[in-house]
Amino acid sequence: MAAASPRVSTPYPGIIFLGPPGAGKGTQAARLADTLKLPRISTGDMLRDAIASETPLGKQAGPLMEKGGLVPDDLLITLITERISRQDCRDGYILDGFPRTIGQAKGFEEMLGGNGANAFVVFNVEVPREELLRRLSGRRWCPKCQATFHVINNPPKHDLKCDRCGTQLIQREDDKETVVTRRLRDYDERTAPLISYYDHHSRFHTINGYRPADTVFSDLRGILEAVR
DSSP states (O other), rough: OOOOOOOOSSSEEEEEOOOOOTHHHHHHHHHHHHHTTEEEEEEEEEHHHHHHHHHHHHHHHHHHHHOOOOHHHHHHHHHHHHHHHGGTTTOOEEEEEESSSSHHHHHHHHHTOOOTTTGGEEEEEEHHHHHHHHHHHTTEEEETTTTTTEETTTTOOOBBBBBBTOOBBBGGGGGGGGHHHHHHHHHHHHHHHHHHHHHHSSSEEEEEEEHHHHHHHHHHHHHHHOOO
């Protein structure tokens, strides 16, 4: 029987992924989480689960997300606080989609007891705007098992039906062109100061996301190996 692969230790409590919608940070965060054996915490997934389950937080966030609006900082911080308190986060975690504002970043640090932004490795994934629009507008989602496809890059095998469960795929409201344009504008307005904030207070790295996924991932691994 083959020996289990050794766990890759991480000399930091968390890894933060920044980047506009469609930059591919979710894909890279998931792949890195699998490699490092750390939980990937996606605020988008958690919010959609809360909406589907009709939790109190979901009932507050649902109408905002349907219109492409931003969920208030206090709701997101509450969501993250509960999640990272679980046992599987004791050795670290990967954040995908949080924080998105200076207020969230500072509130999160206060929640951690003032450890400071320098406790994290931060990856900022950059992709040209026209490519972001193409990626997002072609994305399709399974409302049953939450699998994601793309009409060009990763099309389903049969008539826009999920390859996993056969459910008819849909285009989420926040992936429609008018909402995507608004999401990107909101990102531009809110994220520039957050990028500057982390650039001065953490192990910050900008990654070119307009390349093959394997190339991007290789860069991420190389950076993490260098800061060990």
